[in-house]
Amino acid sequence: MIQALIFAAALAGAPTPDAAPALAFKVEHPSTKYPGEEEVADYPHAAANAGAQPFEGDRMWRAFHGQAGVDRVVDELVDRSLADPRISDIFKSHDMVRLRRTLKEQFCYLLNGGCDYSGRDMKTVHKDMGLQNTDFDALVEHLQAAMDHEKIGFRDQNRFLAKLAPMQRQAVER
């Protein structure tokens, strides 16, 4: 918690915690940077947190119809997952506003759309969720459906899935 505040302060270029009144930190907390999101304990930011290297060139970014397409795919993916009784419970206690934002960042980063991924690494975000392969595969199905919905070509879908597939090892715990 304290670390989060320090981090927030550092981000905003605020003075050191002991020098500033507590109220000032609240104002600069990430929840204000990303409206509607719950606060998250501090963590090291790194592009490597995205879990894979981005594609080269702009071919994949165009295949996904740029930022607008990625936004639609992620929203469709999350909507479908929330509507799926097999896995919807997993999402219940989590911040869906933050999930949508960080997923969009992650997809954009991996598709070489020029975004920074500001989220946590794959191991940390899935820790203690008790995910099984079945859950991971259900999510992949919804992603496929979302990509179908966006009319992304099958082979480009597979290229993207190839980036995500190894994350199974970090996401699945049992």
Next chain:
Amino acid sequence: MLLCAGALLCAHAAQAQSELRPSGKLLLTEGVSTIEGSGGGGIATWALITGYETRDGIGANVHATGIQLPDYQFRAYGAAVGFRDRLELSYAHQEFDTQGTGVKLGLGRDFTFGQDVYGAKLKVVGDAIYDQDSWLPQISVGAQYKKAAQSGVLSFLGAKDDAGVDWYVAASKVFLDESLVLNGAVRATKANQTGLLGFGGPGNDDYHAEFEGSAALLLTKRLAVGLEYRTKPNNLGLKEDDWMDVFAAFALNKHLSVTAAYVDLGEIATFKDQRGAYLSLQAGF
């Protein structure tokens, strides 16, 4: 989605799918049933464990396969169960019907060779689908106990035995970024025509290392096309050719798939150029 014509039908199909689909792997990436019952292509073995279930459960399927050749008809049916994406147990019954050719062979019309194949396959290392960041394929080892019918005729032909065990190592890799599936297997076997004509031959009762390979291209979520090749020993002194085919596999959904192929089984029991149509239906979960 290929199958739905109107908006209403599509909606219905989508709903049915979300209700019926249990869990599992990507469509078609778990292969179909070989004629010997194990998960694979039609004639070549894959390292993948049959069924769409992952390590969280049990997958199973049944299949029926027919091949019409110029001088013979081949039929097979069987079942396979995959446990936790780790162990596969399979059974297949094969019939090789000589039809009218039986008369020319002096065996009588519709004389039918056959065998039962009991298989076990164990996934040893790797994951063909998840490990996209590694070159390591999924590797499995397996064994097939085969018991042929018509032992009298088989020993007359020169076969040493009417039963035998094949041992194999198979490697499979799904190259998702290329939508490509590659498989290779090495089989230690004494089988003549995979066992339909018994095991071993005159002065030859040794195991031979034979190769099975296949490549499949995933064209859509539901359609894959590819080719297979399988080498075979030549124990009986009758000419025995390698087998090959080109195939198309279509998944209607996660429960039903159809595989159609054009197969070249070469010379079988002195009858040359046994090329024909292969059709296999598989149902499973």
